[in-house]
Amino acid sequence: VRQFKPGDEVYARPDKDRIGTFAEFIAVSDKDVSLKPKSISMEEAASLPLVGLTAWQALIGKAELKKGQRIFIQAGSGGVGTFAIQLAKHLGATVATSTSAANLDLVKSLGADIVIDYKKDDFEGMLKDYDVVLHSQDGKTMEKSMRILKKGGKLISISGPPDSDFAKEIGA
Ligand SMILES: NC(=O)c1ccc[n+]([C@@H]2O[C@H](COP(=O)([O-])OP(=O)(O)OC[C@H]3O[C@@H](n4cnc5c(N)ncnc54)[C@H](OP(=O)(O)O)[C@@H]3O)[C@@H](O)[C@H]2O)c1
Structure with a gap:
């Protein structure tokens, strides 16, 4: 060393x-x-390292998030979400995020532009034509997230199912 x-x-x-x-x-x-x-x-x-690398790999490595794009980051108040909001804002994106009421001010202070209380509101009816979704919730939320993407938009999931790169890595 x-x-x-x-x-x-x-x-x-x-x-x-x-x-x-x-x-x-x-x-x-x-x-x-x-x-x-x-x-x-x-x-x-x-x-920082685990959540930072997760957010970095998702937003930069996979989504190639660019200035001016719109991203929906689920669970903005969590470990990954708090980092991802700040990284997305640093890259110049517009950020929508979901959180519970107790954390509305926290995610706003991190820079989130649109904040959705997931216990009260349904994001599917509020967001449209998004470039990127950072998905970290259940399968039903993934389906709904697919519907808010614009054509050619990308959904990056950190809660499964595993992607083809992972399948290759383990020889599946
Ligand atoms: N930590 C990592 O580096 C990492 C890496 C790869 C994958 N993951 C996966 O990513 C997910 C999140 O990880 P994390 O470490 O960020 O978790 P975390 O710090 O425990 O945060 C979870 C967050 O989820 C929010 N939440 C709960 N139900 C929700 C819903 N229905 N809609 C939107 N938000 C909801 C909670 O928000 P409120 O408190 O505001 O209710 C909480 O802030 C997990 O599935 C984890 O396995 C994490």
């Missing part, structure tokens, strides 16, 4: 075959580790 020295503050998302981060000590590849930004605490840093 050359890019770190003892005492460096680092954060990591260990490889998926190296799960075990409730342990006090864990051996991980240095390629899965980064220097922690000085502007955030260790606790804040610990919350």
